[in-house]
Amino acid sequence: MSTPVIEVAQLGKTFQLGEIHRDWTRRAADRLRGRRSPPAPTLQALREVSFTVPQGEVFGIIGANGAGKSTLLKILAGITDPTTGKATLRGRIASLLEVGTGFHPELTGRENVFLNGTLLGLRRHEIVEEYDRIVEFAGLETFMDTPVKRYSSGMQVRLAFAVAAHLRPAILLIDEVLAVGDVTFQRKCLGAMKEVAGGGRTVLFVSHNMAAVSSLCQRALMLRQGQVAAIGPTDEVIQTYIHSTEEQQTRDALGFVLLPERKIPRPPEPGLICAARVVSAVGQPAASVRTGDSLRVDVRVAGLDRFPAAVVGLTVRSVFDQKVFHFNSAMAGGFRAAKRHPHEIVRLEVADVPLMSGAYSVDVLVFEPGVRLLDRVDGALPLDVIDSDIYGFGYRGEAREGLIAVRGACAIAPSPESP
């Protein structure tokens, strides 16, 4: 198959900012006074995006929030027009851009299957043929006559995904649907997506879930500020993505990463954690440690003396956002009778980092145990773990094989002949 199923060339999209009707009245007023209105402020959401996807490929799209991923998918789905450029899609398209898109809360599950199906361009008789399989896939047999407003969000995704997956589209556009739904269902969706792709169909997959992207997609595209920042084999693009988030951090002279930003939900004491750094085994600020070495994280705090019972901790996460381990000051016996100051540096030292080589990130948090969270910075520090010869036999382990580094023994013995 030589012609690609999706061909995107020089695609661009500009949004007009500001309130539209205000704009209109102001313009009219300006015209009356014989003045020229200043041009309306605009936002370039996409800029010269080009790529092609061959038939049967699962293609990932990653990037930070506001990078233009959703805009790109909306243009491909036909929801909105591009301002410049052109995209060609060959085959019927189904899009899953959000949970329960075409669902009407007052209608029953059954009625919504038909609404959803026809909304995606299917004929009613085609839906009738697939109906039983859709219900079975969603696992909602007993709920089909219940209004959708009584469904949980997980149930709604299941139904929406079930409809889309059974449309037999040539192209499936998926945006973050896996964010909802339980683990079992996510696994089922991933399976269904693999199956969809295996059947010669093409899938475009937008997600923040790097684990899902890396396990599903052969190739990926990274968007940054509306432009293509990287394109190629998924693992390489994910690496670029991870390193690009580090570039945005500012460090001071002592190697501390300044942490003024808090992700939502905003913690109650967002000023407590000021900065943090990783210190290597030899006492230098670093961005990496070796497997089996000790890991020291210094956290600069302000006003922690106001909370004498507070515990300072760190959580190490994998690329796939799984928490790998947590360590805090209470585990090390607390600060005891140390004299407190308004400005302090808290040192947390983890002995023998048990991580396989790969990219990780460190969350820093302050909390009163059993009472409340005081402050937390997710992804405060990047952490590269570099392999070392912990086994003593030259074997280099990688995070891909498993995150935790363990040591052990092996032996071989003769077995009785199998019958």
Next chain:
Amino acid sequence: MAARDVMYVRRPRTGWFDLALDELWAYRDLLYTLMWRNLTVRYKQSAIGIAWVILKPVLQMLVFSVLFGRLANLPSDNVPYPIFLYAGLLPWTYFATTITSGTGSLLAGSNMISKVYFPRMILPLSYLFTSLIDLALSLSVLLGMMVWYRADMVFGPQMALFPLFLVPAIALAGGLSLWLSAIAVRYRDIHHLVPFLLQIGMFVTPVVYAVNLLPESYQWLLQLNPMTGVVEGFRWALLGKSVSGWGIMGAGFGLAFLILLTGMIFFRRVERTVADVI
């Protein structure tokens, strides 16, 4: 694979006259589904449900009969005033409910519009057919009334012709819904304006009175209103009343179709940016 022969090209659209009627046809099942959705959703969790469809014009008929028939004593061409009124209220109620729900249809469906592609025209158009079912139900009341008053009605072949007069009503309601819903996306002011315009509209249409109530020199103005032709056509077919002028009625109907055509062209133009604005 059969699905492979369709091809979509996304690029900035230009031009005025691409109505994409073929696409509208391809999505006809969505039109049907939405029509049923409109109907079922409207009366879910209401005690008497679908009976409201009949009750609304009947209650309106009772109020207006007392107000205009008894108190103002408006003439009704030798037909009992309630029947005369109701035969006019039927197409008018159809027109008014279609416009009201059609105008808000894009905003009500904004969730769908920003997440799925489909010909957006289907949203306002679906209400054309939903209200048509209301009309059919209300019509049964009229027949009941005609038997009740034992008026010397002509139950003749002429009666079968009344659906003919629905065609311009559908065209006009559709055309105005397209215009108004497209404008309402940018200027929500329309939602405040429409009920007011409909109120005026009802009085520049001979719903509660007959055309000959006006001085002859002004009648043509009233007759150019396509809804005048529709109301008169209903009374002609169902009650055997004479029509004030066939020729000018045709002109009014022509105007209705012109509004529909321009409405479609305008709507297609606005459709391009609707997902960004809504």
